[in-house]
Amino acid sequence: MRSATTDLPDVSVVMPVLDEEAHLRDSVRQVLDQDYDGALEVVLALGPSADRTHEVAAELTRSDPRVRTVDNPSGRTPDGLNAAIAATRGEVVARVDAHAEIPRDYLSTAVRVLQETGADNVGGVMDAQGRTPFERAVAVAMKSPLGVGGSRFHVGGAAGEVDTVYLGVFRRAALESVGGYDPHFARAQDWEMNHRLRGAGGRVWFTPELVVTYRPRSSAARLFDQYLNYGRWRRVVARRHPGTANARYLAAPAMVAASTAAAVIGVRWRPALVVPLGYLGAVVAGGWYISAGEPARVRARVPVVLATMHWSWGIGFLTSPASLARAGERP
Structure with a gap:
């Protein structure tokens, strides 16, 4: 679908949510405050949280009609993503995590790059930023090939085709053509889905113009x-x-x-x-x-x-x- 007032495609943001009381309100607000001129909706896939995540989500839906929720009884990320995607209607689907921090021009930049490159999935830099000394040490390691290898979404680099990207902004048609996310993969679902997308002739594109702030784990045990x-x-x-x-x-x-x-x-x-x-x-x-x-x-x-x-x-x-x-x- 495309907006009735612009030639820009409608964008659906999908967000799997579990125990995100502390971050959900800010994350959704960052999406709603985007400078994107086309139509925008947000669908939250709510897992069985142990905190007040559901209450926060209910407040968000009451305060803005662009926000809706769907149930994700398993609480697993691929199940939540697929449930949220099924409930959306936008020509472009953007995955955003509830603890991610996206800049105000994230969606407008992603849609522009999709249109300019003809790619099927666009993503950028996973910019690890820590607050405590340990978190800052993790951020240093995550941005170095010595820590995580040479993936451009970790260490940066020139724009171009890659195996996978962080999060991702997709053409709905391409996402649906490969059946979405494989519900089997509790982890690595992004890499696995992008592998199938590329195998079907799709293009996954990295651009350093997109920068998403990522908060590292706070302890050695969690890391x-x-x-x-x-x-x-x-x-x-x-x-x-x-x-x-x-x-x-x-x-x-x-x-x-x-x-x-x-x-x-x-x-x-x-x-x-x-x-x-x-x-x-x-x-x-x-x-x-x-x-x-x-x-x-x-x-x-x-x-x-x-x-x-x-x-x-x-x-x-x-x-x-x-x-x-x-x-x-x-x-």
Whole structure:
């Protein structure tokens, strides 16, 4: 659909929501305050939250007719996304997370880039910004190839076609042509869906003009759990789509396997300890290098953050049960 007063396509923003009482009001307000001149609607897919998320959502629907809600009983992200998309009507569908912070020109820029490039999905930079020393250390690691590899949505780069993007602003026709998000993937659903989109001849486009503020995990335990699940579900993608696990995704599990084996061997043959000790030295030196300009209390935490991200991803990938790759099986 297109607006009756402009030649711009109608935009539907979909937002999966679970336990987001603290952020939901601000996130929705940022969407409603966009400078986009076309018609705009927001659909919130409400999971079974334990806080006051539902009350906040009800206030938002009463205060603005552009905001609607749908139920997401499972609370899982792909289920919520699909439910919200099914309830929308816009020619363009934009995914926005309830804890993301988007600039005022996010939608107008995304629609312009869609029209200029002919792409089917457009996304930009996942700009990690921390407040505490630990969060700032995570942000440093997330913006470096040493932490997360060379994906442009993490480290930036020139505009162009890519494998996947952060969040995404889609042409509805392309999204529907591949059946939307696979409900099996509790994690990595963006990467998996974009893989199918590209396989069907679609184009996924990165532009540095789009910058979304991302708030990192606040503790080592939460960071470990996050990247453990990333690694676990990236292995599921590799099993479902053979040939997609490139060197960047295999680096962490290879390091975990090699360091663990060398440490065991090193109990009897000390020279083998050069492997885990070499990794330790590289993480400390690399962390110190990529955090140049940060306060000492942040720089001191970056090696810990890097090691947490590497080891949790690698362990998750290596220990991911084969049963997770079976179609229809829920975690």
